[in-house]
Amino acid sequence: IKPAKVVKEALEKAVEKVADLVTPPAPGKPAGVSPPVDPPNRPQGPLPRKPDQASPSTRTATGAETGAAADTRGQQAEYLTTAQGARLYDTDHSLKAGERGPTLLQDHHLREKITHFDHERIPERVVHARGAAAHGVFVGYGTAAQVCKAGFLAEGVTTPVFTRFSTVVGSRGSADTVRDTRGFATKFYTAEGTFDLVGNNIPVFFIQDGIKFPDIIHAVKPHPDREIPQAQSAHDTFWDFVSLHTEATHHLFWHLSDRGIPRSYRMMEGFGVHTFRLVDAKGATTLAKFHWKPKLGVHSLTWEEAQLINGIDPDFHRRDLADAIESGAFPQWELGIQVFPDTPEQTFEGIDLLDPTKIVPEELAPVQPIGMLTLNRNPTNFFAETEQVAFHVGHLPPGIDVTDDPLLHARLFSYLDTQITRLGGPNFAQIPINRPHAPVNDMLRDGFHQHAVQSGVAPYKPNTLDGGCPFMAGADVGAYVEVAQPVAQSVKQREAPASFADHFTQPRLFYRSLSPVEREHVVRAFTFELGKCYEQSIRERALRILANVDAELCAQVADGLGLPAPEATKPVGEVTPSPALSQIGQVWPTAGRIVGIVVDAENQASLDGLHELRQAINAAGLTPLVIAARGGHLEDGLEAQRTFLTARSVEFDALLLAAAPPPAPDALPSRDDKAAAQTAVDPRVVLMIEECYRHAKAIGAWGDGPTALLEARVAPDDLGIVVGDSPAGVFQQVQELLGTHRVWDRFPATVV
Numbered sequence: 197i198k199p200a201k202v203v204k205e206a207l208e209k210a211v212e213k214v215a216d217l218v219t220p221p222a223p224g225k226p227a228g229v230s231p232p233v234d235p236p237n238r239p240q241g242p243l244p245r246k247p248d249q250a251s252p253s254t255r256t257a258t259g260a261e262t263g264a265a266a267d268t269r270g271q272q273a274e275y276l277t278t279a280q281g282a283r284l285y286d287t288d289h290s291l292k293a294g295e296r297g298p299t300l301l302q303d304h305h306l307r308e309k310i311t312h313f314d315h316e317r318i319p320e321r322v323v324h325a326r327g328a329a330a331h332g333v334f335v336g337y338g339t340a341a342q343v344c345k346a347g348f349l350a351e352g353v354t355t356p357v358f359t360r361f362s363t364v365v366g367s368r369g370s371a372d373t374v375r376d377t378r379g380f381a382t383k384f385y386t387a388e389g390t391f392d393l394v395g396n397n398i399p400v401f402f403i404q405d406g407i408k409f410p411d412i413i414h415a416v417k418p419h420p421d422r423e424i425p426q427a428q429s430a431h432d433t434f435w436d437f438v439s440l441h442t443e444a445t446h447h448l449f450w451h452l453s454d455r456g457i458p459r460s461y462r463m464m465e466g467f468g469v470h471t472f473r474l475v476d477a478k479g480a481t482t483l484a485k486f487h488w489k490p491k492l493g494v495h496s497l498t499w500e501e502a503q504l505i506n507g508i509d510p511d512f513h514r515r516d517l518a519d520a521i522e523s524g525a526f527p528q529w530e531l532g533i534q535v536f537p538d539t540p541e542q543t544f545e546g547i548d549l550l551d552p553t554k555i556v557p558e559e560l561a562p563v564q565p566i567g568m569l570t571l572n573r574n575p576t577n578f579f580a581e582t583e584q585v586a587f588h589v590g591h592l593p594p595g596i597d598v599t600d601d602p603l604l605h606a607r608l609f610s611y612l613d614t615q616i617t618r619l620g621g622p623n624f625a626q627i628p629i630n631r632p633h634a635p636v637n638d639m640l641r642d643g644f645h646q647h648a649v650q651s652g653v654a655p656y657k658p659n660t661l662d663g664g665c666p667f668m669a670g671a672d673v674g675a676y677v678e679v680a681q682p683v684a685q686s687v688k689q690r691e692a693p694a695s696f697a698d699h700f701t702q703p704r705l706f707y708r709s710l711s712p713v714e715r716e717h718v719v720r721a722f723t724f725e726l727g728k729c730y731e732q733s734i735r736e737r738a739l740r741i742l743a744n745v746d747a748e749l750c751a752q753v754a755d756g757l758g759l760p761a762p763e764a765t766k767p768v769g770e771v772t773p774s775p776a777l778s779q780i781g782q783v784w785p786t787a788g789r790i791v792g793i794v795v796d797a798e799n800q801a802s803l804d805g806l807h808e809l810r811q812a813i814n815a816a817g818l819t820p821l822v823i824a825a826r827g828g829h830l831e832d833g834l835e836a837q838r839t840f841l842t843a844r845s846v847e848f849d850a851l852l853l854a855a856a857p858p859p860a861p862d863a864l865p866s867r868d869d870k871a872a873a874q875t876a877v878d879p880r881v882v883l884m885i886e887e888c889y890r891h892a893k894a895i896g897a898w899g900d901g902p903t904a905l906l907e908a909r910v911a912p913d914d915l916g917i918v919v920g921d922s923p924a925g926v927f928q929q930v931q932e933l934l935g936t937h938r939v940w941d942r943f944p945a946t947v948v
């Protein structure tokens with residue numbers, strides 16, 4: 197009798213649950229309009245976007261504009277099912293022999309759910325594990341047609357793309373703003389086959405031959421014994437390697453410059469690094485280097501900001517990219533090429549074009565624009581798209597070929613190889629994000645995760661049984677034909693050419709092309725990184741390299757380390773600076789910048805004109821964030837988006853002070869009330885001002901705002917401080933200052 201009773205009760209409970217599911221929604225509560233307080237009991241639309249994301253315009257690229265339904269969520273369909281499509285009535289309780297009894301092995305739903313979960317993680321990328329990506333479009337200008345026949349570069353041709361940015365060293369969960377090189381990989385889904393431009397934000401690389409890649413990566417990754425430090429280059433194994441391996445010096449200088457700590461993925465240049473060979477419609481060839489030029493200019497964080505952000509918002513770059521796209525501030529880059537005659541020597545002005553540790557200064561070979569990239573849609577699912585995307589330098593369309601750069605050749609092997617492990621077999625090209633948009637008709641068969649149901653009996657060539665199909669194409673119908681490049685009669689050997697031997701002239705060229713403030717940052721970065729090494733011999737060896745590049749730089753770093761500056765052993769001569777290498781000195785668009793506005797809810801005057809100010813900031817393409825002591829409602833249509841507890845200066849490109857808010861009760865949780873009472877302005881606001889000042893940011897103030905400035909010991913007439921009567925007038929001047937990114941003149945550089 198007892199078991200029957202238990203079964204009956206269980207059935208009754210199940211029926212009750214099913215009845216719950218079909219209960220209609222409360223009247224007057226339309227689905228998906230406002231966040232439900234209680235969990236919904238019927239399918240509803242996705243939650244609305246948060247207010248920050250709705251500025252500067254409420255436009256998103258998720259609708260008809262791109263044809264993608266980014267808001268589609270699997271969870272929105274009506275009933276939960278198993279992977280086989282059977283509807284479920286309960287997913288919270290395992291099937292048990294009685295309420296308190298043991299769990300039954302026959303519970304297929306439990307086993308399917310747990311088994312799938314157990315296998316949810318795949319190996320992260322061995323390098324570039326941490327990344328963020330977006331969809332977009334590339335439009336060709338047609339200007340490349342003279343040198344390259346690739347169809348996607350023709351005038352007005354629009355090609356869908358997917359771009360993934362990344363750090364190199366850190367693991368998938370590491371912080372965004374570490375000092376590192378950034379990956380900049382773009383998949384062009386062209387009509388002639390996929391083209392992957394797998395580049396970095398630094399135009400040179402640490403090594404000249406791919407066989408050394410495992411060495412440099414083992415050196416920079418965390419120490420194998422304790423697995424520390426995470427996502428850092430400031431440690432002994434890295435400096436041990438690069439101080440012994442002088443061909444890394446040029447990349448090292450870029451890595452330690454402001455390029456190693458970008459403000460945003462949207463504000464980075466990208467480089468294909470290697471020299472490629474372009475082929476025109478008649479078969480003539482040209483050598484070329486690819487460059488991405490950001491419309492917003494190249495901007496960086498300060499080192500202190502970068503370190504703070506790693507703790508405060510480890511997702512800073514990922515969030516910045518997604519928020520900008522969500523708000524309609526679509527980032528753009530112009531694709532450009534430097535072109536060189538395809539001579540047998542493959543050199544230009546004495547620079548070996550096959551050496552990936554060398555640049556060709558833009559003043560010698562200008563970057564010529566050939567198209568525009570716009571990122572306009574966020575991925576719908578991080579794992580399916582950003583994690584599973586597989587780039588490969590060998591994915592080339594007709595018109596783009598490789599050269600004999602030995603680094604590029606190792607890469608041509610590595611990407612496919614690593615993806616077989618990472619994506620669980622050879623069929624990853626069938627994953628939606630990797631599927632070419634050109635028709636695929638291969639004879640690759642079977643293997644793990646085969647999704648195609650291939651018909652026919654003759655996946656081989658030649659055949660008669662499948663009608664001889666598929667046939668070979670000629671160049672006239674778009675076949676990819678490698679350039680018939682002569683190969684030098686030579687001996688087999690493991691050697692580098694003599695033209696790869698100069699490791700110091702170009703680092704000097706880079707360093708001497710920077711403005712004094714940028715050079716000062718490089719000096720500090722070397723001093724910081726070497727200061728973090730334990731081994732004295734490594735520091736001394738690194739200084740010997742610096743002595744060869746620039747005696748002044750070496751002396752300053754040596755001074756910081758408390759070591760004597762060594763003499764140069766292979767000093768290089770004078771160089772002609774390349775102004776294009778400096779990121780400072782130009783005025784850039786300010787779109788997409790974040791402006792913090794400090795208000796005091798108790799002081800009505802500080803709220804006056806805020807609506808208009810927010811509108812003006814939005815209209816200028818920037819994002820205003822109102823900061824108050826408490827979150828929530830301030831007045832009609834005005835909410836505080838940050839509080840003194842959640843806001844930190846590093847989130848803002850500029851700070852506006854509409855008030856000098858007194859200390860809130862939660863201002864100083866770790867200090868006694870007496871100390872708090874002595875402060876006229878909330879100390880967290882004071883800290884925000886101090887940090888913005890130190891990080892050379894523009895600060896504006898009106899109303900009581902100047903009082904807060906004084907509390908932070910910032911003089912109202914100092915450089916980059918704007919004090920005025922009206923919010924709009926102050927913002928206008930602050931926006932002008934933002935055009936140059938920072939007010940560097942506030943702190944004149946001490947380096948020569």
Ligand code: HDE
Binds near residue numbers: 323327468586
């Ligand atoms: Fe990569 N690199 N790389 N690399 N690389 C990978 O491929 C490799 C190099 C770059 O967002 C891996 O799928 C070797 C230069 C980017 O998914 C791997 C060598 C440049 C990304 C690999 C290099 C890059 C990768 C790891 C020396 C700039 C991320 C996971 C011969 C031009 C792509 C993967 C993404 C990823 C190998 C050097 C850029 C292991 C052997 C130079 C942007 O295959």
